Amino acid sequence: MVWVSFLIDMSKDKELLDFLLNHITEERAELFEQVAAQRTKYLTVALEDLFQPHNASAVMRSCDCFGVQDLHIIENRNTFAPNKEIAMGSSKWLNLHRHNTKDADNTTGCINALKAQGYKVVATTPHTDDCTLEELDISQPIALLFGTEKSGLTENALSQADEYVRIPMYGFTESFNISVSAALSLFSVTERIRKSDVNWQLSEAEQISLKIEWAKRTLKSAKELEKRFYAENS
Numbered sequence: 001m002v003w004v005s006f007l008i009d010m011s012k013d014k015e016l017l018d019f020l021l022n023h024i025t026e027e028r029a030e031l032f033e034q035v036a037a038q039r040t041k042y043l044t045v046a047l048e049d050l051f052q053p054h055n056a057s058a059v060m061r062s063c064d065c066f067g068v069q070d071l072h073i074i075e076n077r078n079t080f081a082p083n084k085e086i087a088m089g090s091s092k093w094l095n096l097h098r099h100n101t102k103d104a105d106n107t108t109g110c111i112n113a114l115k116a117q118g119y120k121v122v123a124t125t126p127h128t129d130d131c132t133l134e135e136l137d138i139s140q141p142i143a144l145l146f147g148t149e150k151s152g153l154t155e156n157a158l159s160q161a162d163e164y165v166r167i168p169m170y171g172f173t174e175s176f177n178i179s180v181s182a183a184l185s186l187f188s189v190t191e192r193i194r195k196s197d198v199n200w201q202l203s204e205a206e207q208i209s210l211k212i213e214w215a216k217r218t219l220k221s222a223k224e225l226e227k228r229f230y231a232e233n234s
Contacts, residue, residue, distance in 0.1 A: 012233075013208045019229045020215040020222070032214055035067075035093075036207040042200040043189055044070040044119065045182065046110055046145045048157055051078035055149060057090075058179035064090035066186040069202070069210070074110050075100035078148070092217050111145075111160045119143040123161035124181055125152055130164035133188040137163075138196060144185055149178050 021029045045063055050056045050073075063071050071094050073080045080098070099110040111121050120140045125147070136142070145161060147153030152175075158164075167176060167184055176184070193200045202210065216222040 010205050010208065013205070013212060015233065016226070016229055017208055017212050017215065020212065020219065020225060023219055023221075023225060024215060028218065032211045036202065036211050036214075038067045039069045039202050039207070039210065040067050040190070040193070040200045041069050041202060041206070042141050042193055042198065043068055043186075044072060044114070044141075044143045045186070046072035046074060046114065046121075046143055047080070048074040048107055048145065048153055049076055049078045049148045050080060050146075050178065052149055053081050055177070055179045056080050059146070059182045060090045060094060062179070062183040062186050064093050066190045068094075068186060068190065070095045070097060072097045072099065072110050072114065072143070074106050076106050093214060105156070107154060107157050108160065111157070114143045115162075117141075120162045121145055121160065122163045122165050123153055123158055124165055124167075124185055125158065130166045132168060133165055133185060134192075136165050136189065136192075138189065138193050138198060142189065144182075144189070146178055146182055 021032075024032075045059065045068060047056070047059060050059070060071060063069075073096060075098060079100075097110075099106040099113075101109065114121055118141050120137075121143045122136065123145045144165075145153060145157060147157065153161075165185070167181060169176070175181075216226070219225060
């Protein structure tokens with residue numbers, strides 16, 4: 001019965017998607033189809049207390065460009081405030097999960113939530129037990145954890161990570177900018193999972209749900225159109 005209910009719900013979602021797409025250009029609808037097919041939740045990103053708008057925006061843009069759908073934002077001390085010009089509208093296409101409960105340990109809350117969803121939490125920092133991006137085991141869904149611009153990840157975050165990864169450097173500078181680290185890491189890991197045999201793509205139901213959400217974010221009259229659809233199909 002649960003499976004039958006799921007199929008009915010997915011069928012209704014398909015009908016809603018078709019209805020909304022009728023109010024969007026054919027070119028935009030085709031782009032939704034192409035991009036959704038390349039989206040992944042197998043890899044996700046978590047940012048701990050980023051405060052510089054240009055870095056926050058650049059990481060969001062990289063997530064979108066490399067097909068990473070979910071971005072987790074930990075706000076213990078700093079508020080995540082992206083620069084719209086740098087982000088280039090990328091937030092419109094991502095799922096942003098904010099962990100910002102007042103007076104709470106949002107780092108632990110985020111990490112526990114990720115682990116409960118089956119993610120291996122990988123801290124991106126030099127560590128005695130670290131590995132390179134090429135050596136990172138990708139047989140399990142991965143959450144890459146990045147820290148603040150100056151001090152990196154907190155000891156709290158590092159102590160709860162499952163693994164540690166580093167990006168090799170050969171110059172005098174001791175570290176990459178956070179946005180550069182994220183871009184390099186996302187490029188490496190997304191390329192590896194796409195070439196592997198892991199099930200990295202979204203399910204059909206997830207893709208339909210995502211395209212519905214994108215359509216809603218695109219259409220100014222989305223709420224009215226959705227009400228009209230359910231009124232006509234109740």
